[in-house]
Amino acid sequence: MHILGIDPGTGILGFGVIDVAPNSKATLLDAGVIRTPVKHPDAERLLIIYDELKQVIQELKPDVMAVEKLFFAQNVTTAMTVAQARGVVLLLGMKHNMKIFEYTPLQIKQALTGYGRADKKQMQEMVRVVLGLTTVPTPDDCADALATAICHSMQRQPNT
Amino acid sequence: MHILGIDPGTGILGFGVIDVAPNSKATLLDAGVIRTPVKHPDAERLLIIYDELKQVIQELKPDVMAVEKLFFAQNVTTAMTVAQARGVVLLLGMKHNMKIFEYTPLQIKQALTGYGRADKKQMQEMVRVVLGLTTVPTPDDCADALATAICHSMQRQPNT
Numbered sequence: 001m002h003i004l005g006i007d008p009g010t011g012i013l014g015f016g017v018i019d020v021a022p023n024s025k026a027t028l029l030d031a032g033v034i035r036t037p038v039k040h041p042d043a044e045r046l047l048i049i050y051d052e053l054k055q056v057i058q059e060l061k062p063d064v065m066a067v068e069k070l071f072f073a074q075n076v077t078t079a080m081t082v083a084q085a086r087g088v089v090l091l092l093g094m095k096h097n098m099k100i101f102e103y104t105p106l107q108i109k110q111a112l113t114g115y116g117r118a119d120k121k122q123m124q125e126m127v128r129v130v131l132g133l134t135t136v137p138t139p140d141d142c143a144d145a146l147a148t149a150i151c152h153s154m155q156r157q158p159n160t
Numbered sequence: 161m162h163i164l165g166i167d168p169g170t171g172i173l174g175f176g177v178i179d180v181a182p183n184s185k186a187t188l189l190d191a192g193v194i195r196t197p198v199k200h201p202d203a204e205r206l207l208i209i210y211d212e213l214k215q216v217i218q219e220l221k222p223d224v225m226a227v228e229k230l231f232f233a234q235n236v237t238t239a240m241t242v243a244q245a246r247g248v249v250l251l252l253g254m255k256h257n258m259k260i261f262e263y264t265p266l267q268i269k270q271a272l273t274g275y276g277r278a279d280k281k282q283m284q285e286m287v288r289v290v291l292g293l294t295t296v297p298t299p300d301d302c303a304d305a306l307a308t309a310i311c312h313s314m315q316r317q318p319n320t
Contacts, residue, residue: 043250043260050251070240080230083240084247090203091210091248100203 002029004062004098005149006053007141008070008086010045011038014141015053017060018131020153028131029060031142042081046088053089057096065093066152068144069104103151111151123147162189164222164258165309166213167301168230168246170205171198174301175213177220178291180313188291189220191302202241206248213249217256225253226312228304229264263311271311283307 007014016031034052036045067090070083093100106116112126124136124143130150137143167174176191194212196205227250230243253260266276272286284296284303290310297303 041260042247043254046247046251047254050255076236076239079236080239080243083243084250087202087206087244087247088251090244091206091251094203094207095210100201 001064002060002062003064003066003149003152004057004060004093005145005147005152006065006067006089007144007148008068008082008089009141010036010042010049010081010085012036012139012141013049013053013085013089014139014143014145015056016137016142016146016149017056017062018146018149018153024153026130026150026153028133028137028146030056031137031146032056033139033141042084046084049085050088050092053092057092057098062098064152065089065098065100066148067093067100067102068108068148069102101152101155103148103155107155108147108151111154112147126150161224162220162222163224163226163309163312164217164220164253165305165307165312166225166227166249167304167308168228168242168249169301170196170202170209170241170245172196172299172301173209173213173245173249174299174303174305175216176297176302176306176309177216177222178306178309178313184313186290186310186313188293188297188306190216191297191306192216193299193301202244206244209245210248210252213252217252217258222258224312225249225258225260226308227253227260227262228268228308229262261312261315263308263315267315268307268311271314272307286310 005016013034017029018026036048109116109118127146128136161180165176173194177189178186196208269276269278287306288296
């Protein structure tokens with residue numbers, strides 16, 4: 001099964017696709033980020049996200065989408081633009097008949113490290129180890145997206 | 161020129177399409193609301209909004225989209241789901257090559273009534289009068305969407 005993990009954002013959106021074998025072994029298929037020009041209008045940036053993420057989905061055909069639930073930052077305006085991007089991401093999942101699951105940062109940390117207060121470095125190290133990589137995937141948004149995908153692979157029931 | 165006005169929301173999204181003649185006279189072409197089932201997952205509701213609004217755009221072929229800017233309600237969770245819907249709306253505008261304009265509730269009130277503290281009834285009455293209707297369009301979300309479209313028709317420069 002292929003799981004697409006997403007760390008939503010407008011300036012930079014992280015994605016990661018993993019394959020999970022029947023014996024639960026997870027391997028990295030692809031990971032990266034979609035960057036959009038900060039000074040462009042929201043609508044243009046959303047179209048870039050839509051087009052680029054659509055291409056990833058069409059190439060790697062993930063069965064499931066796991067999206068990080070919004071973390072309410074102090075900056076409400078930023079949170080709003082991230083929510084707009086998230087709307088486009090969820091729409092894409094629906095349009096490609098993917099099952100969609102949402103996880104909070106706390107759930108993702110707990111799934112990967114067993115407790116909710118793991119720091120960024122610990123999380124990234126877990127992503128590296130679980131996927132059997134020699135180095136931590138960069139940038140952070142990319143590792144965060146992979147962590148969300150791994151979280152789903154650990155939470156899921158058979159056939160979900 | 162056809163202007164599509166949008167009052168974004170997830171439970172209920174208002175839309176209104178007006179035609180603005182070269183002499184600036186505005187007439188109503190269509191208006192309505194898109195309702196989505198409250199208990200359904202966000203992603204499913206976003207797909208309903210996408211599909212139904214797309215149909216409106218394909219039928220009436222508006223040149224311009226005027227969208228109400230988010231009003232930050234006390235309820236952050238609601239604001240986030242509205243922002244997700246707004247992302248889908250902006251994406252639709254881009255995918256149909258529409259020019260997109262955003263107006264705050266204050267700008268809309270000022271454009272229609274000349275001051276920023278107009279109440280809902282005054283606004284609805286202005287929508288009725290400007291469009292030459294016998295009754296106020298209902299529900300409120302529908303009148304709000306038309307107000308946004310009218311606001312753009314009053315603000316715009318020639319050929320925008």
